[in-house]
Amino acid sequence: MLKELVKTKLRLLYLEGGERISHHLLRSIFSVITFSIFAYFTFAVVKFATGYVIKEAKLGLFLYHRLLALSLFVFFAIISVANILVAFATIFRNKEAEFLHTLPIEPVQIFVSKFLDSFLYSSALMSILIISAVAGYAGYFHNGLVAILGIILAVFPLILSAACIGSIILLVVLKFSRKISVRAAVLVVTALYAGGTYLYIRLNNPFKLFTDVMKYYPHIDRYLGSLDPKSDYFAPSFWAANFFYFATTKNFIGAAASALIVCAIAAGLFVLMIKLADKYYQDAFWIARHKLFERKVRKSAASADGGRNCRSISLLRKDMLLFLREPSQTFHFTVLIILIGIFLFNLFAMRIFLPDNFIVTSAFTLIFAFNSFLIVSLAVRFVYPMLSLEGESMWLLRSSPVNLRRVFCSKLLPSIIISTLIGAVLGYASPSPFENFRQLIPLSTLYGLFGGIIFPSVVMIFGGVFVDYKETDAVRISSSHGATVSLLVSLGMMTILSSIVFNQTFLYFASRGNFHVDLSRVWVLGLIAAACALLAYTFGMKALKIDLS
Amino acid sequence: MLELNSLSKKFGSFTAVENLSLNIEPGEIYGFLGPNGAGKTTTIKVIATLLKPTSGIVRINDIDAHKFPREAKKYLSYVPDQPFLYEKLSGQEFLLFVARLYGMEKEDAMKSVKGVSEIFEVLPWLNKRIEDYSQGMRQRLILAAAMMHRPKLIVIDEPMVGLDPRGAETFKAQTRLAAQNGAAVFVTTHQLSLAKDICTRVGIIHKGRLVFEGSMQEFSGNGTEHLEKRYIELTS
Numbered sequence: 001m002l003k004e005l006v007k008t009k010l011r012l013l014y015l016e017g018g019e020r021i022s023h024h025l026l027r028s029i030f031s032v033i034t035f036s037i038f039a040y041f042t043f044a045v046v047k048f049a050t051g052y053v054i055k056e057a058k059l060g061l062f063l064y065h066r067l068l069a070l071s072l073f074v075f076f077a078i079i080s081v082a083n084i085l086v087a088f089a090t091i092f093r094n095k096e097a098e099f100l101h102t103l104p105i106e107p108v109q110i111f112v113s114k115f116l117d118s119f120l121y122s123s124a125l126m127s128i129l130i131i132s133a134v135a136g137y138a139g140y141f142h143n144g145l146v147a148i149l150g151i152i153l154a155v156f157p158l159i160l161s162a163a164c165i166g167s168i169i170l171l172v173v174l175k176f177s178r179k180i181s182v183r184a185a186v187l188v189v190t191a192l193y194a195g196g197t198y199l200y201i202r203l204n205n206p207f208k209l210f211t212d213v214m215k216y217y218p219h220i221d222r223y224l225g226s227l228d229p230k231s232d233y234f235a236p237s238f239w240a241a242n243f244f245y246f247a248t249t250k251n252f253i254g255a256a257a258s259a260l261i262v263c264a265i266a267a268g269l270f271v272l273m274i275k276l277a278d279k280y281y282q283d284a285f286w287i288a289r290h291k292l293f294e295r296k297v298r299k300s301a302a303s304a305d306g307g308r309n310c311r312s313i314s315l316l317r318k319d320m321l322l323f324l325r326e327p328s329q330t331f332h333f334t335v336l337i338i339l340i341g342i343f344l345f346n347l348f349a350m351r352i353f354l355p356d357n358f359i360v361t362s363a364f365t366l367i368f369a370f371n372s373f374l375i376v377s378l379a380v381r382f383v384y385p386m387l388s389l390e391g392e393s394m395w396l397l398r399s400s401p402v403n404l405r406r407v408f409c410s411k412l413l414p415s416i417i418i419s420t421l422i423g424a425v426l427g428y429a430s431p432s433p434f435e436n437f438r439q440l441i442p443l444s445t446l447y448g449l450f451g452g453i454i455f456p457s458v459v460m461i462f463g464g465v466f467v468d469y470k471e472t473d474a475v476r477i478s479s480s481h482g483a484t485v486s487l488l489v490s491l492g493m494m495t496i497l498s499s500i501v502f503n504q505t506f507l508y509f510a511s512r513g514n515f516h517v518d519l520s521r522v523w524v525l526g527l528i529a530a531a532c533a534l535l536a537y538t539f540g541m542k543a544l545k546i547d548l549s
Numbered sequence: 550m551l552e553l554n555s556l557s558k559k560f561g562s563f564t565a566v567e568n569l570s571l572n573i574e575p576g577e578i579y580g581f582l583g584p585n586g587a588g589k590t591t592t593i594k595v596i597a598t599l600l601k602p603t604s605g606i607v608r609i610n611d612i613d614a615h616k617f618p619r620e621a622k623k624y625l626s627y628v629p630d631q632p633f634l635y636e637k638l639s640g641q642e643f644l645l646f647v648a649r650l651y652g653m654e655k656e657d658a659m660k661s662v663k664g665v666s667e668i669f670e671v672l673p674w675l676n677k678r679i680e681d682y683s684q685g686m687r688q689r690l691i692l693a694a695a696m697m698h699r700p701k702l703i704v705i706d707e708p709m710v711g712l713d714p715r716g717a718e719t720f721k722a723q724t725r726l727a728a729q730n731g732a733a734v735f736v737t738t739h740q741l742s743l744a745k746d747i748c749t750r751v752g753i754i755h756k757g758r759l760v761f762e763g764s765m766q767e768f769s770g771n772g773t774e775h776l777e778k779r780y781i782e783l784t785s
Contacts (some may be wrong), residue, residue, distance in 0.1 A: 004649045015637040099633035104622040286601040294560035
């Protein structure tokens, strides 16, 4: 049965992919170009950064691979969190999962088939990113074999481990939400996640490691494993980084042992996930269905007793109510806002004193880039699905005497207002960790403000181009192919904006705050923002007017 | 064939189904009627094992459906009001996929696909993708898929959605035939005329409770007009 399920899923993947290319050739070419640029950019950045860290900064191979381990850990955490969200949408609240549960199939087989579905769905972007990064790494060391083996033996098992952990957490949360509420279970998991990540980063203090390693100068390319905290051994990302270290230094036994550990962890987690799914999936599915159906039943009973008149609800209020009544939307939004709050708090509390102007400017640019990344994340997660989410109710809008322009504006304008607000606040706070920062505030706030218009608009353009009125799940829409393209294009724009910021602030930091920051060209950004908003309007309106089947 | 024993389903403080007991024998067509929000879909989802009851037992062919769901589902066919279909598959591929999931051998599955396709008149459309099907054609396909493995219990939620008069007649004839061949049919509908046409027994649920159960004759008395009056009396 599992064979039949997987065979059908692969066939569907092939059919949908083939059709996407033949029906939307232009869109597909654009996607391929975007993906290729992004992949090449990642490749080039990693190759350059590897060269810079090893040759210019002279950190040595060991320290470089420990930084690699830290980066891989961050990727690992992101993939597992993303997988929790997509797995819930795909394995529990999806129509196909419901259909399969009415057939005489072992629940664990449904779980495996849907897990693969969600794995392919949520890990595509990360896979491109990591594969390009590995290629950049191998490009620097002129060792193609390391890239191929690294992807197969270290990176793929790492991504699989992250996805398995995400699904295991989801199963456990749902299982225990019978005893404690879902909200409490999610809070416990969030606290554990945040605690675990904080502990990992604290135990792996790069500054301490740097000091410890430098005591061995000039033998800093040697394997200095005795300096690693023992807690590292539990992180698969550590072993993946070790594989690259050993493969590059031609210690093949070390590389094989590290690869074996990464693969064993992945296999172990996969088996554990299957065992847990075998035991808990059916029950977890019932719990999830119960929670999802509960709202529907209550609503239906309420409407039988005489519901409220929908005509009186304005478009804006309707969108707001739908957003607030969808727990996955409100929960994810709250988490992102809390993260932004924590980041803001840290910005105000942090003080950065660095001797090198290049590094100070880089630190400021990085903070700015992270601000933009937060806005891009918010936009991809919440703005991108807005048009597609009209889905099943499109017939109502199209058949009512409603101006579609108003429908579109009720979606874009609130998004822009919220993100410009967040962008401006983040921009205002960004310079505060630096000395003599006051002069940077207007520049940084204005950039944040315009970023708040540009990013949601860019994302909305793609939300219109790739609109899918058949998908009803916001999480799945925001992890779709089109959302990935919108994320990549936004990241590209973010990089351009960040490099402009770098250029504009380098002289300021070099002059220790005596250089006057030029604001006269900010109007160009305003122009770009207006153009993006106009394009968003054009493509959004086009999406609202397409023929409905 | 289907036994609901003191079945209750609560969502927090809200009771969707309360202490529902039913017994449907092979060959019976049981009409489950009730106004919107009465608990019909909740009941049907509990029978199809998509929801777990708060208390009570669902037995399909004497198998506890929530203790041994896979065993119980071998005898069940469930047609929801908004069925899921793989849009990119052709009708034939979809039917074959379902047949294989019910454990049918490839040869038997092919024969069965051809048979039900002829009955439900989807044969000319069989090689076309489901995304090209009309609403009625989809309904025919899903009904064909439900009948394909000769289930002992057929549970159908609102079967007439999108069916044209010819499709509706085919559905009625096939439901009667399935019942004659020993299947038990549990059908929810808002169309009292459909219940009158095919059901041997009806149950009326209102606010989660079974307010009437009896033969079609006991319910309908002197005809359709009386049927509607009686229904409104029972559910107001």
